[in-house]
Every structure is written in structure tokens, then in C-alpha cells.
Amino acid sequence: xxxxxxxxxxxxxxxxxRLDPAAAAIELVDVRFAYDTREILKGITMSVPRGKIVAIMxxxxxxxxxxxxxxxxxxxxxxxxxxxxxxxxxxxxxxxLYALRRRCGMLxxxxxxxxxxxxxxxxxxxxxxxxxxxxEIIRDLVMMKLHAVGLRGAAQLMPSExxxxxxxxxxxxxxxxxxxxxxxxxxxxxxxxxxxxxVVGQLIRRLNDALGITSVVVTHDVxxxxxxxxxxxxxxxxxxxxxxxxxxxxxxxxxxxxxFVDGAPDGPVPFHYPAPPYRETLFADVDA
Amino acid sequence: xxxxxSGEALDELSQGLRRLGGAVTGGIAWIGYxxxxxxxxxxxxxxxxxxxxxxLREIYFSGVLSLVIILTSGLFVGMVLSLQGYExxxxxxxxxxxxxxxxxxxxxxxxxxxxxxxxxxRAGSAITAEIGLMKATEQLSAMEMMAVDPIARVVAPxxxxxxxxxxxxxxxxxxxxxxxxxxxxxxxxxxxxxxFWGQMQAGVKVWPDVTNGIIKSLVFGTAVSLIAVLxxxxxxxxxxxxxxxxxxxxVVSSLAILALDFVLTVFMFRGVGS
Amino acid sequence: xxxxxxxxxxxxxVAIGFGAILFxxxxxxxxLTLDRTSGYHLQANFDNIGGLKxxxxxxxxxxxxxxxxxxxxxxxxxxxxVIMRIDRDVLFTKDTIASINTSGLLGEVYIGLDAxxxxxxxxxxxxxxxxxxxxVIEKLIGQFLFDKASDAGAKK
Numbered sequence: 001x002x003x004x005x006x007x008x009x010x011x012x013x014x015x016x017x018r019l020d021p022a023a024a025a026i027e028l029v030d031v032r033f034a035y036d037t038r039e040i041l042k043g044i045t046m047s048v049p050r051g052k053i054v055a056i057m058x059x060x061x062x063x064x065x066x067x068x069x070x071x072x073x074x075x076x077x078x079x080x081x082x083x084x085x086x087x088x089x090x091x092x093x094x095x096x097l098y099a100l101r102r103r104c105g106m107l108x109x110x111x112x113x114x115x116x117x118x119x120x121x122x123x124x125x126x127x128x129x130x131x132x133x134x135x136e137i138i139r140d141l142v143m144m145k146l147h148a149v150g151l152r153g154a155a156q157l158m159p160s161e162x163x164x165x166x167x168x169x170x171x172x173x174x175x176x177x178x179x180x181x182x183x184x185x186x187x188x189x190x191x192x193x194x195x196x197x198x199v200v201g202q203l204i205r206r207l208n209d210a211l212g213i214t215s216v217v218v219t220h221d222v223x224x225x226x227x228x229x230x231x232x233x234x235x236x237x238x239x240x241x242x243x244x245x246x247x248x249x250x251x252x253x254x255x256x257x258x259x260f261v262d263g264a265p266d267g268p269v270p271f272h273y274p275a276p277p278y279r280e281t282l283f284a285d286v287d288a
Numbered sequence: 289x290x291x292x293x294s295g296e297a298l299d300e301l302s303q304g305l306r307r308l309g310g311a312v313t314g315g316i317a318w319i320g321y322x323x324x325x326x327x328x329x330x331x332x333x334x335x336x337x338x339x340x341x342x343x344l345r346e347i348y349f350s351g352v353l354s355l356v357i358i359l360t361s362g363l364f365v366g367m368v369l370s371l372q373g374y375e376x377x378x379x380x381x382x383x384x385x386x387x388x389x390x391x392x393x394x395x396x397x398x399x400x401x402x403x404x405x406x407x408x409x410r411a412g413s414a415i416t417a418e419i420g421l422m423k424a425t426e427q428l429s430a431m432e433m434m435a436v437d438p439i440a441r442v443v444a445p446x447x448x449x450x451x452x453x454x455x456x457x458x459x460x461x462x463x464x465x466x467x468x469x470x471x472x473x474x475x476x477x478x479x480x481x482x483x484f485w486g487q488m489q490a491g492v493k494v495w496p497d498v499t500n501g502i503i504k505s506l507v508f509g510t511a512v513s514l515i516a517v518l519x520x521x522x523x524x525x526x527x528x529x530x531x532x533x534x535x536x537x538x539v540v541s542s543l544a545i546l547a548l549d550f551v552l553t554v555f556m557f558r559g560v561g562s
Numbered sequence: 563x564x565x566x567x568x569x570x571x572x573x574x575x576v577a578i579g580f581g582a583i584l585f586x587x588x589x590x591x592x593x594l595t596l597d598r599t600s601g602y603h604l605q606a607n608f609d610n611i612g613g614l615k616x617x618x619x620x621x622x623x624x625x626x627x628x629x630x631x632x633x634x635x636x637x638x639x640x641x642x643x644v645i646m647r648i649d650r651d652v653l654f655t656k657d658t659i660a661s662i663n664t665s666g667l668l669g670e671v672y673i674g675l676d677a678x679x680x681x682x683x684x685x686x687x688x689x690x691x692x693x694x695x696x697x698v699i700e701k702l703i704g705q706f707l708f709d710k711a712s713d714a715g716a717k718k
Contacts, residue, residue, distance in 0.1 A: 072433050101435035112426040126434045341565055348568045352575045382669070395586055456579025463582040485589070490619060490670070494587050502583070 025050040025182055025214040026071060031080035033066055040066050042238035043080070048231075053208050053215040055225040057260065058235035059269055064218040065109075067235070068184050071216065072106060073097050084182065102130050105175030105183040109190055111167040113159040119146070119170050120155040126177045145173040149203055165196025172203055182214045183207075189221040197221070201228045222261050226250065234260065236269065325518050328439055329447050335437070336444035343445040343452075350411040350446070351453030357406055358457045359464050362394075365402060366465030369393060370472040374479065386479050387488035390469040395492060395501045399462030401549050404508035407450070407457060408541035412516040415446050416537040419520025420530035428521075443521060447513045454509025455502050462501065500556045507548055512541045601628065601647040602686035606660040606673070611642040612696020613671040614662055620646045622675040627652045630673065646673065654690070655680040661694035671696065 026048040033041040040063040048054045056064050069075045070082050076090040083089065084100060092100065113122050123142045127133060133141070146152045149169040159167060168188060175183050185204065189197050205228040208215045219225055225232065226246045234242040234257055242249075242257045249257060259267030275281070336343050369390050377383045419442060422428050428438040466488075473479040492498065516537050523533035611633060620628035628648035636643050648654070657678030664671050675690075684690070 074429070074432065098435040101433055104433070106430065106433040108426045108430050110425070112430040114427055114430075115422075115425070126436075129434065129436050341569075344572045345565075345568055347572045347575065351579075352571045355575065384669070453575075453579075456576065456582070459582035459586055460579060463585050466586075489589070498583075498586050501586075 025085060026216065027081065027083040028067070028070070029081040029083075031067075031070060031082060032078045033063070033070065033075065034078055035066075040238055041070075041077075044235070044238070044240055046233050046240060046243070048214055048216055050214050051208070051212055052230040053204065053217060053228060055217045055219060055229040055232045056235060057220055057222065057225065057232055059220065059260075062235045063238055064235055065186055068106075068186055068216065068218055071184065072101065072104065102126075102178060103181050105178070105180040107168075107171050107175045107183065107185045107188055109187040110164075111159070111171035113162075113167060113171055113174070115159050117159075118155070119151070119157050119159070119162070122159070122170060123174045123177050126174065130178060141177070145177055146170075148176070148207065149173045150199070163196075165192050165199065168192065168196065168200055169203065172200070172207075176207060176211065176213075179211060180213060182216070185215065185217040185219070187219055188217060189219055189224050197224055200224075204228055222263075241268075322514060322518055325521070326514050329444050329514070329517065332437060332440035333444045333448065335440035336448055339441075339445075342441070343448050346445045346449030347453055350407075350415065350449045351457060354407055354410050354453070354457060355460070357410055358403055358461050361402065361406055362399070362461035362464035363468040365398060365461075366390060366394065366468030367472045369398070369465065370469035370477070373469075374473060374477050383477075383479050384483035385487055386469070386473045387484035387486075388491035390473070391466055391488045391492045392497060394462040394465040394469075396497055396504075397501075397549075397553070399465065400458045400501050400504035400508055401545060403458040403461040403505065404454065404512060404545045405542055407454060407509075408512045408516075408545065409538050411450065411453070412512050412537050412541050413534045415450070415513075415516040416520040416523070416534045417530060419443065419446070419517060420523035420525075420533050423521065423523055424525035424527070424530055426525075439521075443517045447517050450513030450516065451506065451509045454512070455505040458501065458505035458508075496556060500552075503556075504549065504552050507552060508545050511544045511548060515541045515544060600650045602650060603631070604628075604646050604648055604654070604684055604688055604690060606644050606646070606690040606693050607636065607639070607641040608644060608660075608662060608693050608695045609641060610662075610695040610698060611644065612662050612698060613664070614644065614673065614696065615671065618670065619672045620648065620675060621672055622652065622654070622677065627675070644673070653683040656682045656684055656688075657692065658684070658690050659692045659694060660690045662696035664696075 026046075028044050028046050031041055031044045032039070044063075044067065046054075046056075056067055058064050066075065070077055071084060071089065073089045073092065081088060084104075087096070087100065089097070089100070113119075114125065117125070120142055123145055124138050127138045127141060131138075143152055143155070146155055149172055151166060151169055151173070154162065154166060154170070159170070162170065172188075188200055188204065192200065201224045204215060204217065207213070217225065217229060226249065229246065231245055232243060232249050233240050236256055242252065242254045244252065249261065252258065252261070256268040258264070259269060265271050370386065373386055373389045373393075374383055377385055377389065419428075422438075422442065428442065431438045431441060470481075470484060474481045474484050519533040519537045519540070523529045614630060614633065616630055616633060618630045619626045620630065628646050630644055631647045632645045634643050635641075654675055655678045657680040659676040659678070661674050661676070662671060663674045
């Protein structure tokens with residue numbers, strides 16, 4: 001039974017879940033974002049219901065990670081709304097933003113474990129920073145999280161001693177250290193071997209259901225996503241081009257979705273990078 | 289091929305001037321940014337001291353691990369100073385002044401400056417690389433998303449570790465230098481031990497000589513630490529971004545030390561005699 | 563690297579660092595070489611103090627027994643009035659000679675005290691009557707040339 005670890009130490013010992021009765025967990029409405037002069041998001045609208053896993057898919061550079069950063073408040077949108085649990089994230093005061101972040105967990109690409117600390121200390125980090133829990137309880141909690149991801153025996157290893165898959169799982173354990181209400185995954189499947197892919201995918205699904213959290217998975221791994229998520233959004237060139245449940249996506253006739261799912265080299269996303277006509281390039285001196 | 293016209297040469301010249309002007313305004317803008325960063329670091333410092341073990345850990349990595357290079361360099365500089373100084377002084381029969389020559393050179397100038405340069409290249413570059421690498425592997429972002437301020441937890445302890453370590457290292461450098469000078473001057477070259485220490489004690493005053501040296505090393509420590517953490521925090525999150533930030537730290541710190549040294553020396557210069 | 567090892571090394575580092583600072587202050591500088599609070603004052607007037615500076619040493623038989631505390635000009639006699647602070651346990655006779663010397667060619671200027679045979683000792687505020695001013699090189703050379711010139715004149 002997960003133990004709520006926010007708040008004072010005495011409250012931490014009662015096994016209650018602090019459920020937020022507010023509306024859908026995450027809502028983005030017509031969000032635009034530009035980096036310097038380059039417009040990355042040109043009007044994104046999506047919503048993530050509470051307790052579900054939603055995947056945001058798209059080619060590299062389509063703005064998927066930017067969406068995560070907007071949800072987490074690391075970036076502010078140029079226009080549009082970003083709401084988490086009914087609160088408008090860009091308008092939050094620093095204290096309120098930090099309070100919100102304490103209820104979110106994030107799994108970064110390639111883990112982002114703190115390299116100067118052991119596995120145990122990495123997972124204990126958010127507990128030590130945000131709670132006053134005594135060391136014995138923290139030890140038990142860390143072991144529980146490690147057990148959930150299957151790495152109880154790796155507690156004393158350093159991040160440099162972990163394989164890719166193990167590191168990813170430790171980062172997952174750290175993301176759920178404080179029993180968050182929302183977990184964001186930035187490319188959790190990147191660079192993993194097939195077994196680790198399966199493990200991480202299953203962990204995302206099982207933890208989501210067991211802890212009653214909401215999950216947003218940014219990825220371009222279609223195969224794994226279709227196995228575990230409840231809903232998918234496809235983002236291309238700053239807009240949502242398609243969305244649907246896994247069944248709808250598999251049966252979709254949308255050209256972009258088909259190219260993505262089938263892994264075809266050419267389609268709505270062109271094979272050739274924009275360039276002058278081929279003949280011109282080859283016969284440049286002759287024609288001049 | 290068309291022949292270059294004078295208009296093109298003028299273009300090149302104005303381009304060069306524009307780039308120079310850009311560099312100067314960029315440099316001044318950077319100083320402003322550095323000042324704001326320093327305020328942010330100081331603002332978040334109480335957290336670094338509440339968790340004293342964080343700062344102690346950084347003092348270990350910046351200060352203790354620099355001891356070997358500082359002590360050896362100090363010893364050698366003192367010995368060389370003694371040799372060179374003796375050679376000149378003995379011509380005027382003033383070899384008894386060797387002690388005070390070495391002591392004043394080290395305590396007021398060479399100790400703070402050389403220890404500062406060595407610290408910048410050893411500890412400063414390490415700090416930049418560490419912070420830059422944490423940024424490149426998204427560890428700083430992870431901390432932010434866990435509602436932990438990376439400036440309070442990562443930057444401030446390293447900054448204060450540098451500020452605290454510098455005066456200690458400079459004093460150790462000077463002390464070892466004087467000892468090395470004693471070894472060479474008295475034991476090898478035969479300068480009278482009494483004259484060596486006596487003239488030194490008569491000529492080196494705690495205020496202003498020793499304290500000036502300490503003030504200098506504190507200023508250098510602040511500058512080097514600030515530059516190191518700033519370059520690391522701002523590094524481009526790529527391998528070459530981190531490496532260029534590291535070299536920039538060493539170069540900028542060294543120039544800053546020498547420039548500040550000049551400014552401070554002018555301020556502290558009281559003219560000859562009293 | 564566990565915490566207690568780090569604490570130990572940092573402690574050692576800070577300790578020797580402060581030790582170095584103390585070393586510089588005490589052994590290299592002159593924080594403790596002279597007791598500033600005790601001592602009595604003696605005065606001596608000179609025609610020319612030469613390069614004598616404040617806090618210059620006062621030596622007897624080469625041993626530092628005091629420091630120059632103040633130097634000023636007597637507006638009536640145009641003599642330099644030097645006030646010295648002398649160690650309490652060293653007394654000087656009334657016929658002591660105070661002279662301004664230079665230790666070595668580039669050495670510092672100090673006041674040398676030669677005690678005489680008088681039975682009366684100088685007390686606090688006492689004045690040394692016999693003084694010998696600093697040697698000014700120009701006057702020495704001028705004197706030398708003058709002597710040489712008068713010798714040559716006498717020979718003719």
C-alpha cells in the first residue's frame with residue numbers, strides 16, 4: 001500500500017492517498033511556443049485524463065520534449081493555456097510551482113541520475129529534500145521503490161556501474177519516490193535492448209495502475225507505446241495531426257499515422273531535406 | 289575573377305570593427321550578467337550552509353586536493369626567488385635583506401597571484417566541467433523538476449568552497465615559499481639565519497602587508513569561483529560545449545586575477561617611506 | 563568517499579591553512595616582536611635625522627631595545643625631536659649617546675644608544691643630551707673635497 005510522503009512526518013505514516021478531485025489532470029489549449037524566432041509549437045490542444053497513460057508521439061525535433069517542459073513549468077508558452085490539476089502552470093508563483101513539482105515525477109531521457117551519488121541516495125534524494133522523515137523510514141521507502149522496479153539488490157551501486165536498462169529503472173524509482181500524482185516520461189525507451197524495453201514498458205503500465213497516477217509518455221517507439229498506453233497524440237511540425245486509442249491508431253488510414261506506424265521512409269514527412277533540384281546541382285558548371 | 293575593389297576592403301574593415309565592438313559590449317554585458325548571477329548565488333547561500341556537509345565536501349575537492357600542487361609550487365617558487373634575489377643583493381652587500389625581499393614578494397604578490405592561477409586551472413576548471421556535465425546530462429533539470437533549486441544545491445556550495453579555500457591556499461603557498469627560501473638562502477647560500485628572520489620580521493608588517501595579501505586572495509577566490517560556476521552553469525549541453533567552457537574558465541580567471549591584482553596593488557600602494 | 567573522511571581532511575586543510583596565516587603573521591610579520599603597551603619614553607634631538615622613519619628600531623650594542631614612536635621638528639631650534647619607546651627593563655645612563663646609523667649600505671636606518679658611565683639613569687620622559695646626527699653623503703663628499711682643496715692649497 002503506497003504511503004503518502006508529502007507533509008509532516010506524522011501524516012506520512014497513515015496510508016491515505018491524497019486524491020485531487022479537480023478535473024482532468026492535464027489540459028493544453030491552443031498552446032504556442034517559439035524558441036528565439038523559430039516557432040516550435042503552433043497551437044497544440046490536448047488533454048490527459050486522470051489515471052490514464054497518454055503517449056505523445058512524433059519525429060525528432062517535433063516539439064514533444066517542449067510540451068513536457070511546458071507542463072512542468074520549465075518553459076512558459078507564448079500563448080494558450082497549460083493546466084495541471086486545474087491550475088494554470090505559467091501563472092504560478094515560484095512557491096506554488098515548487099509545490100506542484102513536488103507532486104510530479106519526471107523520468108528524463110537516459111535517466112539523468114546524479115552521478116556522484118549511489119542508487120540508494122538518488123532515490124532518497126527527493127525524500128530527504130522534501131520530507132522530514134527519519135532515516136529508517138526513508139531506507140524502507142527506498143527499498144520499496146527499488147523492489148517495485150526489481151532492483152533491490154543494486155541499492156549500493158553507483159550510476160556508472162549500471163547498464164542502460166537498470167539506470168532507466170532506477171530513474172523510474174526516483175520519479176515515483178514521493179508517490180506523485182503525475183509522472184512524465186521523456187523518451188523512456190531510448191537506446192534500450194528488447195528485454196529492457198519490455199520491462200520498462202510494463203513498469204510504466206503497472207505503476208500507473210497500482211499508484212493511481214497519470215502518465216504522459218513522450219516517445220517515438222510505436223511498438224512499445226501501442227502495447228501499454230490508453231491514448232496517443234501525434235505531433236508534427238508544431239501541431240497535433242492525429243490522435244486516438246491504440247486500436248484506432250492501428251486501423252488508421254491517416255497518411256502521417258500510417259507512415260509513422262509502418263516506419264515508411266517517405267510520406268507526409270519527406271525523405272529529402274529541402275534542396276535545389278537534383279539536375280541543377282549535378283550540372284551546375286555545365287549550365288553556367 | 290573580379291579584382292577586389294576598395295569598397296570591399298572598407299567592408300572588411302567595418303566588419304572587423306563591428307566584431308570588435310560586439311566583443312566589447314558582449315564582454316560588458318557578461319560582467320553585468322555575472323553580477324546578477326553572483327547575487328543569485330549569495331541569495332541562495334543559506335541553504336548551502338544549512339547543509340554544511342555539501343560545502344565541506346566541495347572544500348575537500350577544491351581545497352584539499354589542490355594542496356599538493358600548491359605546496360610544491362610554493363616551495364619551488366620560494367627557492368628560486370631566494371637564488372635569484374641573492375644573486376642581485378650580494379652585489380650591493382645587501383644579502384642580509386634576502387629574508388625581507390622574499391617574504392614581501394610572496395606575501396603581498398606571488399602568494400595570492402600564483403596560488404590563484406594554480407587554483408583556477410586545477411579547481412576552477414574541475415568545477416566548470418562538473419557543473420557543465422551535470423547540465424549536459426540533464427541532472428540540473430532533474431533537480432529543478434524535483435523542486436530543488438540547483439543554484440542552492442550545486443552552485444552555491446562550490447562557490448563558497450572556492451572563496452574559503454583561496455586565502456588558506458595562498459597563505460600555505462607563501463609559508464612554503466618562505467621556508468624554501470630559508471632552505472636555499474640560509475642553509476645553502478650561507479645568509480645569516482638571524483639576519484634572514486630578523487630583517488623579515490622588522491620589515492613585514494601584519495597590517496598592511498600580510499592583510500593585503502589575505503584581502504587579495506579573498507578577492508581572487510571570489511572572482512575565480514564565480515567565473516568557474518558561471519561558465520559551468522552556462523555551458524552548452526554538449527561535449528564540446530563543456531570543454532570550451534572549461535578552457536574559458538581558466539583563461540578568463542587568469543586574466544581576471546592579473547587585472548584585479550593590478551587594481552588592488554594600486555589601491556594598496558602607499559608610496560615609499562612613511 | 564564517506565563523510566567522516568572528508569570532514570577529517572577538510573579539518574586538516576583548514577587547520578594548516580590557518581596555521582600558515584598565523585605563521586605569516588607571527589614569525590614573518592612582527593605581530594608579537596614588541597610589547598606595545600609597556601615601555602617608557604626617551605627623547606633625543608638631532609640636527610639631521612637622515613632617513614630615520616617611524617617604528618625604526620632603537621638598538622643598544624646591536625640589540626633591539628625599542629622603537630621610534632614619533633618624529634617632529636622643533637620650530638624654534640630647527641632640530642628634529644625624536645621620541646623613542648624603550649623596553650621597561652633596560653635603563654640608560656644620563657650620558658648615553660644616541661646616534662643615527664645605517665645597517666649596511668642599503669640597510670635600514672636605526673638609532674644606536676651607547677651607554678656611558680654615569681650613575682644616574684634616565685627615567686620616563688628623560689632626554690638624551692648627547693646626540694650624533696645622521697651622516698649625509700653630500701656633506702661628507704663636500705667636506706672631503708674641501709679638505710682636499712685646502713691641502714692642495716697648503717702645499718703650494
